[in-house]
Amino acid sequence: MIHSSAWRAASVAVLSMALINVGFVRSAQAAIVDTGALIATDRNADLASIRTQLDRADVRAQLEKMGVSATNVEQRVAALSDSELHTLAQDMQHAPAGGDGVLAVLGVVFLVLLVLQLVGVIDVFKRAPHR
Amino acid sequence: MIGLRQAAGFALAACLLTLSGCVTRGPLIPASPKTVELADTPFFPQREHQCGPAALASVLGASGVGITPDALEPRVYLPGKHGSLQVEMQAAPRRYARLTYSLDPDLKPILDELDAGRPVLVLHNYGVPFFPRWHYAVVVGYDAATDRVILRSGVTRRQILSTRNFMRAWDNGGRWALIVLRPGELPVSPDKARYLEAAAAFERVASPRDSQLAFDVAVKQWPDEPVGWIGRGTAHYRGGDLNAAADDYTSALHLDASQTGARNNLAMTLLDLGCVGQARAQLDKIDSAQLKEPLRAAVRDTHAQIEARSAELSGQSCRRRPAP
Numbered sequence: 001m002i003h004s005s006a007w008r009a010a011s012v013a014v015l016s017m018a019l020i021n022v023g024f025v026r027s028a029q030a031a032i033v034d035t036g037a038l039i040a041t042d043r044n045a046d047l048a049s050i051r052t053q054l055d056r057a058d059v060r061a062q063l064e065k066m067g068v069s070a071t072n073v074e075q076r077v078a079a080l081s082d083s084e085l086h087t088l089a090q091d092m093q094h095a096p097a098g099g100d101g102v103l104a105v106l107g108v109v110f111l112v113l114l115v116l117q118l119v120g121v122i123d124v125f126k127r128a129p130h131r
Numbered sequence: 132m133i134g135l136r137q138a139a140g141f142a143l144a145a146c147l148l149t150l151s152g153c154v155t156r157g158p159l160i161p162a163s164p165k166t167v168e169l170a171d172t173p174f175f176p177q178r179e180h181q182c183g184p185a186a187l188a189s190v191l192g193a194s195g196v197g198i199t200p201d202a203l204e205p206r207v208y209l210p211g212k213h214g215s216l217q218v219e220m221q222a223a224p225r226r227y228a229r230l231t232y233s234l235d236p237d238l239k240p241i242l243d244e245l246d247a248g249r250p251v252l253v254l255h256n257y258g259v260p261f262f263p264r265w266h267y268a269v270v271v272g273y274d275a276a277t278d279r280v281i282l283r284s285g286v287t288r289r290q291i292l293s294t295r296n297f298m299r300a301w302d303n304g305g306r307w308a309l310i311v312l313r314p315g316e317l318p319v320s321p322d323k324a325r326y327l328e329a330a331a332a333f334e335r336v337a338s339p340r341d342s343q344l345a346f347d348v349a350v351k352q353w354p355d356e357p358v359g360w361i362g363r364g365t366a367h368y369r370g371g372d373l374n375a376a377a378d379d380y381t382s383a384l385h386l387d388a389s390q391t392g393a394r395n396n397l398a399m400t401l402l403d404l405g406c407v408g409q410a411r412a413q414l415d416k417i418d419s420a421q422l423k424e425p426l427r428a429a430v431r432d433t434h435a436q437i438e439a440r441s442a443e444l445s446g447q448s449c450r451r452r453p454a455p
Contacts, residue, residue, distance in 0.1 A: 031399040032369075035346075035362040036331035037425050038392040062432060066211025070288040079222040081332035089219050095252040096268040096304070098254050099180035099214025111262075 036081055052082045055089035062092045158278040159238060165239045167195065167242075168272030168281055168341055175287040183215025185208050186252055186267035186281040187223060187282050193250045194311045196227045209295045214265060216306055217254060222332070228341050229234035229311045230333045232318050232326060236306035238298065243319040249310050250283075256303035265304065270297075309347045314344035317352060327358050334362060339370030350379075366398055374452050376400045391417055391426055399433050406449035407441045 056077060063073045080088065088095075116122045135144055173192035177185035177200070184200035184207055206223040207215040221231045234240040235249065241251045258264035262401035268284035273294070282299045284290040292300075301308075310318060314337070317326065329382045330345040336343065343366035349359035364379030380397035383390050394413050414437065417430055 008276075015328070018305065031429050031436055032365060032396050033392040033426060034331070035334050035358060035365055036328075038361060038390070039331050039358060040329060046145040062144040063209070066209045068209065071206070072205045075218060076222070077228070079206075079225050079332045079336055081222075081328070083328075084222055084332070088216070092212045092216070094252065095218070096256070096263065097209060097212035097214030097216055098183050098186075098220075099212070100257070100264045100266050102181070104186050 006121070052085060055082075055085040058089040059092070060083055062088075066092075139385070144440050158275075159298060160242065160273055160275045160278050160280075163275045165275040167248050169245065169248060170271075171189070172269065172271045172283060174283045174288045176288075180213040181208065181354075182285060183220055185285075187215075187220055189269045190250050190252045190309075190311045190454045191227060194229055194313060196224075196229060198227060205286060215267065217309075220252070220267070221309060224311050225333050225336045228312065228337065230329050230345055232310050232312055232321075232329045234310060234318070235307040235320075235322070236308070238294070240318075240320060241308055242252055244275060244310050245270065245272060247319050247356065249312075252309040252311075253302040254307040255300035257300055258303075263273075263303075266300075270308075294340050314341040315348055317348050321352065323356060326352075326354070327362070330359075330362055334365065339366050342366035343370060355386060356384040357390050357393065360386070361396065364393070364396060365401075368396065373400050373404050373431050373450075377404065377451060378432055389441045391422065391430070395426065399436070401449075401451060402433070402437055402440065402444075404450045405428065405444050405447040406442050406451050407437060409449065409451065410437055 059080070060073055060077055063076060064070065069077065077085070113122070160440065171193065173189055174184040175188050181200055181204065184203040187203050187207060188200045190268035192204075203223065206226065207219045208383075209216060210409055211217075217283055218451070221233065224231050225354070234244065240359060244251050253268055253270055255266045255268055256263050257266060266285070268282045268290070270280055270282050271430045272281035273279065274281070278294045279291050280290065280294055282290040282297075312329075327349060330342075330349055333345055343363060344365055346359055349356070350363055360379045360383035364376045364383065367376035367379060377397060377400045380393045380400065381394040384397065389391075394417055398410045398413040401413060410433075414430065414433060419427070422430055
């Protein structure tokens, strides 16, 4: 028990230091505007800023729904620019997701051959001629 | 019944013929004896649905980032979609100190990048309109004499496709092509807006040093573009070289005095240099009424910091050295 409370105290101390540091870094740099924000000079910049917040929440929720773990969701969302966030928020359901390998492609070839066989363009199984 | 079946067969055959017939004949790669193959591009045979991480590991490896598809899977794979999205393929390399840049939708930029030694990540669609089959592959070479391209694809280390077949699958996939750049590298034919957007997206997660390299080349390539100078200024600021940051922001303002973001950042930098008066003078030139978010919040914050720190800084001297 003594052991575990020592651990607790240690982790609380480490975490508080980390939080204090984060606080310092943020306050020192909050006033510097990101270059990305300067490129996206939208006439409706006020709306765009709100939109980004909504997009971020939306993308987070969708990624989690699609099976990405919570810790990975944060890292993945952090790597996205505002316009990328928006693209994802708009159309994650229907956006192409590359994943198919050669087997899936072979599957398509098989389907096409099957259709051709069924409609009688090719005859793989050498069926007896119709009478 | 047989008549109907034959008619359907003819219709289907006619369809297939038209599909292949609508493409113009003749070689697609300009005639030359040229052969390029980036044989050192690593190959990772994909596991099921994992062509995204495999292809990404391949282009990252060619760019000097040693990483396996397994390590990339948590960054780009979407279990719910059995695949990886283009946007995430584009975003993930930033975590490994690499910029991503999407090429113009033509064959020539792909060949140009191969000539420059960079493999190209492409999205193919091998399906049919109502049954798309999306697949990522990496173009690693071409042979002009035989009009073929060479790819790392799926479980095939060296897939050779006729350029025509390659183009058909690439066309159906929306002609998406991506390259990975080391900080400081430019594409063969860089588009200014697209490169700056790529560099700005990189800045969010990059180290100050890498960010500086990425904007360094932008400033050299487009010296008249203020955004390049602003980006490099911010990289200097984050790296702690405040005087260099102030120089770059000032250059941006010389090019375009209406760059409020540059002026705000310059004011903040001057304040950090202990130059309260100069910082205030810069901020006074900004018309706060015209500002939009997130600039408005940043300017408000800079104002607040000047007020909060002016007393403490009053005894100190201004450390701004004159611009060269």
